[in-house]
Amino acid sequence: MAGQQSLVRRQQNPYVRVALILVSVAFLAAILILPVLSVLGYAFSEGLEVYLNALRAPDTLAAIRLTLTTAAIVVPTNTIFGVAAAWAIAKFDFRGKQILITLIDLPFSVSPVIAGLVFVLLFGAQGWFGPWFRDQGIQIVFALPGIVLATMLVTFPYVARELIPIMQLQGREAEEAAVSLGAGGWMTFFRVTLPSIRWGLLYGVILCNARAMGEFGAVAVVSGHIRGLTTTMPLQAQVLYDEYDLVGAFAVASLLMLLALLTLVLKTVVEAFGARRRRA
Amino acid sequence: MATARGWVSPSVLPGFGLTLGFAGLFLTIIVLIPMAALIMRAGSLPLEEFWRIATEPRALASYRLTFGASFLAACVNAVFGFIIAWTLVRYDFPGRRLVDAIIDLPFALPTAVSGIALATVFTPNGWLGMHLEEIGVQVAYTWVGVVVALTLIGLPFVVRSVQPALEEVDVSLEEAAESLGASRWMVFRRVILPTVLPALATGFTLALARAVGEYGSVIFIAGNLPMRTEITPLLIVIKLEQYDYLGAAALGLVMLFVSFVMLLSINAINGWRIRRIAGRR
Amino acid sequence: MSSTTLMAALRGAALAAVVLLAGCGGGQADKSGELQLLNVSYDPTRELYREFNEKFIAKWLADTGQQVSVQMSHGGSGSQARAVIDGLNADVVTLALAWDIDNIQSVSRRLPAQWQQRLPNNSSPYTSTIVFLVRKGNPKGIHDWPDLLVGDVQIITPNPKTSGGARWNYLAAWGFALQRALGTDLSRLSSLPADKVAAAQAEAEKFVGELYRRVPVQDTGARAATNTFVQRGIGDVLLAWENEALLAGKEMGPDAFDIVRPSISVLAEPPVALIDSVVDRKGTRAVAEAYLDYLYSPEGQDIVARNFFRPANAEVAARYAEQFPKIRMFTVDAVFGGWARAQAEHFADGGIYDRLFQAASGARAPR
Numbered sequence: 067m068a069g070q071q072s073l074v075r076r077q078q079n080p081y082v083r084v085a086l087i088l089v090s091v092a093f094l095a096a097i098l099i100l101p102v103l104s105v106l107g108y109a110f111s112e113g114l115e116v117y118l119n120a121l122r123a124p125d126t127l128a129a130i131r132l133t134l135t136t137a138a139i140v141v142p143t144n145t146i147f148g149v150a151a152a153w154a155i156a157k158f159d160f161r162g163k164q165i166l167i168t169l170i171d172l173p174f175s176v177s178p179v180i181a182g183l184v185f186v187l188l189f190g191a192q193g194w195f196g197p198w199f200r201d202q203g204i205q206i207v208f209a210l211p212g213i214v215l216a217t218m219l220v221t222f223p224y225v226a227r228e229l230i231p232i233m234q235l236q237g238r239e240a241e242e243a244a245v246s247l248g249a250g251g252w253m254t255f256f257r258v259t260l261p262s263i264r265w266g267l268l269y270g271v272i273l274c275n276a277r278a279m280g281e282f283g284a285v286a287v288v289s290g291h292i293r294g295l296t297t298t299m300p301l302q303a304q305v306l307y308d309e310y311d312l313v314g315a316f317a318v319a320s321l322l323m324l325l326a327l328l329t330l331v332l333k334t335v336v337e338a339f340g341a342r343r344r345r346a
Numbered sequence: 347m348a349t350a351r352g353w354v355s356p357s358v359l360p361g362f363g364l365t366l367g368f369a370g371l372f373l374t375i376i377v378l379i380p381m382a383a384l385i386m387r388a389g390s391l392p393l394e395e396f397w398r399i400a401t402e403p404r405a406l407a408s409y410r411l412t413f414g415a416s417f418l419a420a421c422v423n424a425v426f427g428f429i430i431a432w433t434l435v436r437y438d439f440p441g442r443r444l445v446d447a448i449i450d451l452p453f454a455l456p457t458a459v460s461g462i463a464l465a466t467v468f469t470p471n472g473w474l475g476m477h478l479e480e481i482g483v484q485v486a487y488t489w490v491g492v493v494v495a496l497t498l499i500g501l502p503f504v505v506r507s508v509q510p511a512l513e514e515v516d517v518s519l520e521e522a523a524e525s526l527g528a529s530r531w532m533v534f535r536r537v538i539l540p541t542v543l544p545a546l547a548t549g550f551t552l553a554l555a556r557a558v559g560e561y562g563s564v565i566f567i568a569g570n571l572p573m574r575t576e577i578t579p580l581l582i583v584i585k586l587e588q589y590d591y592l593g594a595a596a597l598g599l600v601m602l603f604v605s606f607v608m609l610l611s612i613n614a615i616n617g618w619r620i621r622r623i624a625g626r627r
Numbered sequence: 628m629s630s631t632t633l634m635a636a637l638r639g640a641a642l643a644a645v646v647l648l649a650g651c652g653g654g655q656a657d658k659s660g661e662l663q664l665l666n667v668s669y670d671p672t673r674e675l676y677r678e679f680n681e682k683f684i685a686k687w688l689a690d691t692g693q694q695v696s697v698q699m700s701h702g703g704s705g706s707q708a709r710a711v712i713d714g715l716n717a718d719v720v721t722l723a724l725a726w727d728i729d730n731i732q733s734v735s736r737r738l739p740a741q742w743q744q745r746l747p748n749n750s751s752p753y754t755s756t757i758v759f760l761v762r763k764g765n766p767k768g769i770h771d772w773p774d775l776l777v778g779d780v781q782i783i784t785p786n787p788k789t790s791g792g793a794r795w796n797y798l799a800a801w802g803f804a805l806q807r808a809l810g811t812d813l814s815r816l817s818s819l820p821a822d823k824v825a826a827a828q829a830e831a832e833k834f835v836g837e838l839y840r841r842v843p844v845q846d847t848g849a850r851a852a853t854n855t856f857v858q859r860g861i862g863d864v865l866l867a868w869e870n871e872a873l874l875a876g877k878e879m880g881p882d883a884f885d886i887v888r889p890s891i892s893v894l895a896e897p898p899v900a901l902i903d904s905v906v907d908r909k910g911t912r913a914v915a916e917a918y919l920d921y922l923y924s925p926e927g928q929d930i931v932a933r934n935f936f937r938p939a940n941a942e943v944a945a946r947y948a949e950q951f952p953k954i955r956m957f958t959v960d961a962v963f964g965g966w967a968r969a970q971a972e973h974f975a976d977g978g979i980y981d982r983l984f985q986a987a988s989g990a991r992a993p994r
Contacts, residue, residue, distance in 0.1 A: 177559025280456025
């Protein structure tokens with residue numbers, strides 16, 4: 067009786083409840099939902115035809131291609147790194163493990179502008195290696211390699227950070243059992259480890275991809291902003307916005323937003339699968 | 347064999363050398379060498395010169411804005427993020443699942459998109475800016491706009507940190523307190539809040555760290571007037587555009603140092619939280 | 628679905644997407660026979676080269692049957708020059724002042740030291756000058772340089788470290804102040820006693836220093852500054868290229884702004900040049916040379932004049948005389964001893980501009 071009563075009492079003062087819900091929704095509406103809607107609103111403000119033309123502009127298509135190419139290079143590379151790092155950290159004990167984990171986390175806490183700056187300091191005209199590369203005719207800054215490197219730095223930790231806790235939690239017994247039964251390293255990995263981490267891995271890959279395609283600050287510093295050559299989609303949106311081509315800018319932004327929404331959906335799906343698996 | 351390597355415990359599992367070697371190499375090339383370049387470049391400046399650049403009026407004004415606005419935004423997020431997390435955990439209402447899902451949007455949204463979107467909504471002609479202008483509040487091109495942008499990008503950190511902690515609060519403790527005559531407010535203050543506080547602190551610090559380094563979301567709405575609405579990352583970019591590499595490196599080092607301090611704080615808070623939980627159980 | 632199948636499916640989808648977009652975006656050079664030129668230009672020339680490139684591409688196709696595409700890059704002249712030095716592979720550069728191209732030459736040696744003599748008129752197919760753009764009706768009553776420093780007038784001018792136009796603005800202001808202090812025509816500068824000149828220079832420095840105290844924001848290029856003034860509504864007067872001011876008038880309509888021509892201004896000569904190392908490596912020398920030559924042709928000069936740049940060709944200039952009223956102008960060579968000296972004295976690190984800017988920032992209260 068008392069328990070039920072207290073349960074009911076715990077079940078909210080209705081005014082407080084409504085107030086808090088309203089406050090939450092209003093807050094989210096102001097800083098999240100309205101901006102998102104405004105992107106779509108401006109993108110389509112002059113009609114579907116103009117929107118599609120904006121997307122078909124050669125510079126915009128080049129930006130889309132550059133973004134996809136960068137992601138296609140960066141995501142698999144960082145994934146492989148993430149898996150390797152997680153394997154070393156989770157399955158073995160060694161001195162300096164904590165330092166390694168902290169270093170892997172470093173790009174996470176650093177401003178993206180710094181991530182771009184460091185590569186300009188390395189490969190720019192006054193950089194350490196800049197003159198050497200320039201003499202060889204290889205362009206790093208103002209070209210794809212610079213953009214790839216800066217993006218790789220920024221998205222570096224995503225997969226590793228997802229996998230390390232998961233693999234640490236899972237322990238080593240399964241792998242040790244497999245090895246003791248005669249399985250080699252690769253077979254152990256692919257048959258024993260990978261299936262049990264696949265949702266975490268996928269989650270990390272999705273996040274890594276979203277950041278790789280959406281990265282702005284780091285790429286802005288290294289790319290040189292050359293329309294049609296070195297503008298990724300976020301940069302192209304900025305270039306168009308600065309030139310007051312609002313429809314164009316928002317058209318590109320709308321594509322990026324679509325990507326973000328897709329990422330959210332995939333994330334939720336993967337989370338559900340992963341949770342289901344954990345419960346099973 | 348494993349025993350030859352004193353610093354690593356022996357293990358039957360293969361692949362240590364390979365994975366650590368590869369990961370280490372990659373880490374060195376992508377992270378360590380570039381960071382070293384920054385540190386050494388800035389370090390090559392004589393100390394007075396470094397200090398002069400790091401403390402010139404324009405830089406100081408940018409620190410004031412960057413750190414001030416980040417702190418304010420993190421506070422706003424702490425309050426509203428807590429409210430939102432509370433609402434999501436404790437109440438059920440139509441659309442709750444949807445709201446829960448979109449909390450992560452700032453994570454996934456490219457900063458340039460949020461920047462352009464916020465700028466458009468809050469300019470004097472924008473949907474919200476229009477009405478705010480009537481009551482005399484200007485958001486775009488002022489420090490208020492900067493705070494708004496930083497609030498947006500920091501929100502998920504607080505909500506996602508606090509949610510699991512709130513979910514873990516032991517209901518029986520609350521009921522026990524109430525049955526002993528504590529008011530709702532006292533229950534909240536004495537039972538719930540202490541449990542959730544470490545998580546809130548983590549979320550706050552994460553939001554703060556992210557806000558300090560933020561670039562894309564801010565520069566569209568900020569106005570970027572030197573000495574008034576110019577954030578430190580932008581000042582670094584401007585110095586680079588002027589090919590003042592050393593100046594950019596000096597400021598970059600300042601920011602790197604701050605990031606490092608934040609990283610350590612987050613780890614420390616996490617440690618505090620884990621110790622509390624471990625102690626409790 | 629098993630994890631490997633899912634992964635494979637995702638990889639395949641990604642690959643398909645890339646291939647698809649690569650295919651439909653194709654036609655951007657790299658295909659057999661198509662030439663591509665990169666023109667690295669300064670900030671206000673977007674409209675000029677949009678029209679010019681179209682005409683040139685058509686002409687080249689008609690003359691040679693070859694398809695050429697021209698890619699543009701715009702930005703502050705100083706920044707653009709440094710980008711080219713950094714390795715940006717421009718076939719031609721069309722920048723705001725000769726010194727920026729000299730800088731490219733001396734640091735990277737990608738073109739010969741005599742580049743400026745290779746084309747007529749010191750490699751400047753067009754010239755321009757500096758004027759004031761003010762709000763309609765000229766509410767602050769700005770008619771000449773001294774009016775800039777009256778009351779709370781806010782001035783928009785870009786950053787001389789990155790923008791060419793900004794440097795022309797600075798030198799125009801300095802030239803005016805110098806002349807005012809000397810009390811005589813600037814053409815007599817070399818015959819005046821040294822101490823008199825030194826005193827006048829000090830006066831000029833004060834004038835320009837005060838000017839920069841009234842600059843709330845510095846953009847990286849002339850076009851960005853125009854946008855700040857026109858679109859964001861900041862500032863009372865924009866120190867602008869004449870072509871920018873005329874263009875703003877055309878785009879925003881005659882009811883938006885007034886153009887004020889000061890009593891004296893600087894003759895701005897934006898030059899163009901071929902980057903030899905790039906055109907030789909890419910094999911585009913013939914196209915690039917034709918591109919630059921076309922700027923001097925009657926049709927090219929007509930396009931130039933239509934886009935509000937003063938054409939070098941006297942005949943064409945006569946036809947557009949109404950659009951380009953006579954202004955008293957001085958040259959950088961006559962008053963400042965050439966760009967190399969001006970750059971070293973004023974705009975280099977630690978130069979006069981740095982001093983003035985520091986002083987101005989210190990004087991301006993934050994928030």
